[in-house]
Amino acid sequence: MSKLTSLAAWIRPSDSQKKADFQARLRPHSRALYQTAFRLTGNQADAEDLTQELFLRLYQKWDHWHHLDNPLPWFLRTLTNLHIDTYRKIRHTHGANELTSNFDHLPFQVPALDSASPLALALANSRKCLLNQALNSLEAEHRSLVVLHLMEGYSLQEVAEIQHLPLGTLKSRLHRCKDKLKKILLREPFQENLRFNRVSSQED
Amino acid sequence: MKCIDAQRQLEHLDLQQQPGALLAEHLENCNECLSFHQDHQLQLHLQSFRVIGPDPDFINKALNAACQEPSIQPRKWTWPASMAASFVLVALLLTGWLVSNEPTNPLPATPLQVDSSQPEGQSTQQVRILIISDQDYSDAEISLALAGNLQLEGYANQRELTWRTQLKAGQNLLTLPIQVLEQGGELQVSSRFGDQKHQVIVNLEDIRS
Structure with missing residues (x-):
């Protein structure tokens, strides 16, 4: 009789009620999902496209998640899988790391900084470009781990559940991601010989 | 300088601040604190990532558009519109x-x-x-x-x-x-x-x- 438990999934709301239920269940998570999509893609246009595609997929897969008490891990797994698919398609047709780089320099991507000096703005923009460069250097699968754990703040256990990864695998992948990010983000701005020359010239 | 004091000071550094002389000297000789410092700096970089919100009506439009699309049913459940x-x-x-x-x-x-x-x-x-x-x-x-x-x-x-x-x-x-x-x-x-x-x-x- 255990086979019959799957029959419970066959009963579902009618279309009109399904739409209402779908929106009621998804709306509380929609902003958070968009935010994660933005961190995965790096820009507003791609984040909106990814979010729209996610909503479509979730509506189509309503029967898979509507009975879950907490569907957020299911949403996030779908979101990251969609992003990975998109990343692979783009890499296949255009080469790696072209997801967002074409739009990174556009002014509408620069957030408004209240009372920021030109120097602060320049530094912020410089750091933003460096951060985008570092995140874009990661494979989509690895970026999603960084986004979920280091940026969104999900615990290792939660990320392991979302990504269906063993905890040990997750930890080792995150370790490699952090090393890669550190090499880009924390590198010295000048090579050692140049640094020495600058100090020497000041002393002279 | 003790590691606990060094790490307490490192926690208060932002991305634009450099460690002072004593702290820098400690970092040169202590791999644990250096690793702590780098992790902290990485976290600050990642936290500085600013998310630009969607267009005001985006969420509503996207939710409504999702419901307009015909649901994809498993093949065995579908039948021709005719x-x-x-x-x-x-x-x-x-x-x-x-x-x-x-x-x-x-x-x-x-x-x-x-x-x-x-x-x-x-x-x-x-x-x-x-x-x-x-x-x-x-x-x-x-x-x-x-x-x-x-x-x-x-x-x-x-x-x-x-x-x-x-x-x-x-x-x-x-x-x-x-x-x-x-x-x-x-x-x-x-x-x-x-x-x-x-x-x-x-x-x-x-x-x-």
Whole structure:
């Protein structure tokens, strides 16, 4: 009789009620999902496209998640899988790391900084470009781990559940991601010989 | 300098600040604190990532657009649009599903409806049972009894099936893929919640014949 438990999934709301239920269940998570999509893609246009595609997929897969008490891990797994698919398609047709780089320099991507000096703005923009460069250097699968754990703040256990990864695998992948990010983000701005020359010239 | 003091100071550095001389000297000789410092700096970089919000109406539009798209059903559940006209109302039964506490009372609406469709050239009929419920039920019991010439797809050897499921307040749709063989037969659908029991008996015939 255990086979019959799957029959419970066959009963579902009618279309009109399904739409209402779908929106009621998804709306509380929609902003958070968009935010994660933005961190995965790096820009507003791609984040909106990814979010729209996610909503479509979730509506189509309503029967898979509507009975879950907490569907957020299911949403996030779908979101990251969609992003990975998109990343692979783009890499296949255009080469790696072209997801967002074409739009990174556009002014509408620069957030408004209240009372920021030109120097602060320049530094912020410089750091933003460096951060985008570092995140874009990661494979989509690895970026999603960084986004979920280091940026969104999900615990290792939660990320392991979302990504269906063993905890040990997750930890080792995150370790490699952090090393890669550190090499880009924390590198010295000048090579050692140049640094020495600058100090020497000041002393002279 | 002790590591605990060094790490306390490092926690207060932002991305633009450099460690002081004493702290820098400690970092040169202490790998643990250096690693702590680098982790902290990395975290600050990642936290500096600013998310630009979506267009004001984006969420509403995206949610509505998602509902406009036709749902993708598994292949075995679909049928051609041209066959939509072949819907045949098989049975309509009124039961005391709604407000009545007395099973014999008639209902103000049609809480249980059944219809079916049969794609051209196939023996499987999609039998749809619409249950209108007055409230959420967590443990409604659904039972099927199939006559000899009817089979529920995927459950070829089961003549009787019973399972528990949730019902939501409002309309609930139960779609059953029933294979109709030879002359067809009688499908009995029963539901039970608390003291109330309801039953629908549907005669299914092979529309191809």
